Amino acid sequence: MSVRRYYTWLMRLALPLALARLYWRSLRTPAYRARIGERLAWSSAPAPRAEIWIHAVSVGEVQAAAPLVRHLLARIPTRRILVTTTTPTGADRVRELFGDCVAQHYLPFDLPSIVGRFLTQAQPQCLIVMETEIWPNLLAACAERGIPAVLANARLSAQSARGYARLPQLTRTTLAHFTAIAAQTAADAERFIALGAAPARVTVMGNLKFEQIPPADAQRRAAVVRESWGGAARPVWVAASTHEDEEAQLLAVHQQLRTQLPNALLVLVPRHPERFERVAALITRQNLTSARRSAQVKNPSKFPFEPWELIPAETAVFLGDSMGELPLLLAAGDVAFIGGSLVRVGGHNPLEAAAVGVPVIIGPHTFNFAAITEWLIDAGAAVQIADTEALEKQLQQWLMNAALRAEIGEHGRRMVEENRGALVRLVELLDAVTARCAAANLMI
Template sequence: MIRLLWRGYHNPAYLHRWSERFGFTPFLAEKAIIWVHAVSVGEVQASLPLIKELSAYYPDHTILLTTMTPTGSTQAQKNLGNQVIHCYLPYDLPHAIYHFLQQTQPQLGIILETELWPNLLYQCQYRGIPVILANARLSARSARGYSYLGTLSRNMISSFTLIAAQGAADAERFIALGALPERVHITGNLKFEIKLPADLKTQGATLRDQWGKQRPTWIAASTHEGEEKYILFSFKQLQQSYPNALLVLVPRHPERFNSVYHLCQQRGFIIHRRSELKAFNSAAEVFIGDSMGELPLFFAASDVAFIGGSLIPVGGHNPLEPAALGRAIILGPHMFNFTEIIKQLLQAGAAIQIQTHRDLTQAILHYLNNPSLLTKSGEAGQQVIAQNQGASKKLMQLITPLLV
């Protein structure tokens, strides 16, 4: 509760709907429930094609989508509306999990990526609720961490009815930690099933016209504390070659919007905030994307995309949206959350990975100085996505026997 209060101090959305955090869901569904858990924004986005498949195949069921973060909740409501019922997944306390499962009584649980909670999995197993770990990924670093938990990790991982792994390396790590080999399948990555709005490129072109069509524009997306100082330093260097360049800076967490704004002020940049309800200031050097749900639009309006969470050891964020939009991509050294995706993008020539923050300026110049490379890199990214689609169909083949 202290942590909720602390988070609520920075993001008021955490101060609401506390009963859900402790297992008291606000509904009783009349139909059988298929429960999907997607912890935050990225996982919700990845779950969309699966949820649409489930809704089409099982119209007599209610889809319950749980998240842990308010931003995940907002993303679910924006993209799915009344197609699903949404609530927060409770904290992994025995009584909270008991109330949640007693209230919802799901026929099947589908947990995305690597959400391993011992009380939740134990009580699902005790009640005979099959649970699938879908789009499952496990980095070498995370596998080492779970290995230190010994029997607890083995019990959790072996309790899954099925594990649908993103790739062979993920599957091998789950088996090494205790998953039964016959329950582990490689289905690919749901995040390749990306569906962008048909008019997104048109909207992006309109926004770019406001920024200045001829201005070289790069976006630093989903940045974390400790990264912006390097990004602003690189931007200052870039301005020596491109004085009219525009930096689009989008912090990962809403509670950091103001602190990033003040950092830009301290560095002497002219700033325009997306939240400002006025026309774009053409003299602005830094555009701060302090809004929710508009990151794809900002990608669409930019030339080059840097993926945040990768200059510091956070593990990076999903680079597939800019790839789908045909944008050249720059990655920091710490992209261990997306190892297989990064491998494919780099091999295809769709991205550049730098070794330190000092290399960022040169990577941006490498693209901006070579317009043909910008186009070639963007096309390569779109091809990688096209070649990897189909994970939701494979996953549905595993789910179907469990809902007969």
């Protein structure tokens, strides 16, 4: 029996557990309970027909895919594009960014029968997988149907590579189904090749996240937000995409910071919406006065949300418990701390803050974005701290020196601008792939 057959049997055994996990998560986030049929390809609303299928797990991958989707729509506005996600927050972000211009569906579970039904429904001519989604049965089914698959903006940390290396035959066979792998960095490319990807199919393309250009009205909108927080004279730091066991440390840092800067405001933005209520309760237990963005949002179904209400000067913490507004919150702040880096999550994308000229502080755990973190530090746009004591000192230094903040923020903005170009290279690669796969009869 082949290794993939063993994998398939394990996936069959795990399916009830996967469904149970969705139900458990839905107790806090009801959206996980909706549209279950899509994940089984048994929906009363089957996957829509699509020329191009893009898979992006959640919000971060959707953000990375956004420049590519915009390019594809601009090139041929009538093109049918399907974007699949795994999480409801990812699905919501697709709708916020593109509305009805693209179709959105949940990714089916990786079993041959389910994947087969999905492909029969959607009949894609090309699959573009964002970052590090490597599903053996899905990729094998695409290969059997002659559907070219490209792993775009591909990243693979050393930790993840060690995990895949434990199943060398399955990993090597699965990677062989990718027509091309567009890696973010040379280190990522080397790891894919070490796992068995054909060197001729692996190319270093850069990072699509450098392609994210702030909206033309970003500064105007950020100024409105900042006025609602008390204006430019008030020190504001944004803790973005924070995790369990991290918020308590950040709140303690903020309490200490306020002994030196009594009017300092912490804008706290948890990574996962199902944790919003728990974080709000944590803030209350810490005896910190707070305001919540959700209390200001009159119509959560409409994005972007307006208006921004003035918060009292004594407010110590502003909880950013809304979806899709993090870039705006970052642009309105003085300093950004990137969450998931004080705990062993591996950090999140710091480029959103750098792109809007905000100095970046990153904790010790950055293996998910190691290369980008190193680039920002080398460019003088970010500082990596070892612990909360160092974080408090760095915040105090930057929040008390506007000229220094402006200089560091400009380093970041310039670094992002100079590294753009991944989108052009990726589009050229996709055109070459579809030209080689003449059976697809598709020019991207």
